[in-house]
């Protein structure tokens with residue numbers, strides 16, 4: 444493989460598969476943000492949409508979660524995916540828009556009833572409770588947030604023999620450059 448574009452195309456195939464297939468490795472990226480006091484925070488999420496042409500990803504969350512508070516303060520994130528069979532690590536940097544309310548009602552309508560309970564937990568996620576199950580999950584469309592991640596950079600590492608690594612930037616129109624692994 445001499446064209447870094449081929450590795451990028453492979454990465455987008457895995458991201459698309461993550462959206463479509465619950466068992467695909469890219470189904471569950473790790474999303475890292477910076478807390479309001481400047482500390483790194485990472486957690487697993489579900490990949491809900493991926494657009495290669497726009498260079499964007501989408502994640503759904505509850506607007507009252509600490510990660511959304513972090514993104515209000517600093518609207519940047521890193522995402523990480525490991526695809527074992529392809530031995531491919533996908534690292535992404537993004538600016539994140541938090542979409543709620545009328546902007547996301549069409550998407551809320553498509554969320555299956557069983558999944559709607561994930562948005563609107565009372566008390567809000569991360570708040571202390573007396574017992575493990577002292578919470579309710581009424582499902583609240585007003586708490587449904589779409590995290591629209593506008594990728595700025597991708598860093599792909601493939602552990603073939605020998606290893607290869609390439610970085611890609613939106614500002615270079617995702618042209619890509621090989622870098623030492």
Ligand SMILES: Cc1cc2nc3c(=O)[nH]c(=O)nc-3n(C[C@H](O)[C@H](O)[C@H](O)COP(=O)(O)O)c2cc1C
Nearest residue numbers: 471486487488489503504505508509510511568569
């Ligand atoms: C497999 C898996 C998938 C998850 N998917 C999501 C998700 O799509 N959106 C989300 O907000 N939290 C998701 N979570 C829960 C988060 O990892 C996290 O525990 C929760 O959102 C609170 O994070 P925060 O306190 O950093 O905001 C998922 C957790 C696991 C283990």
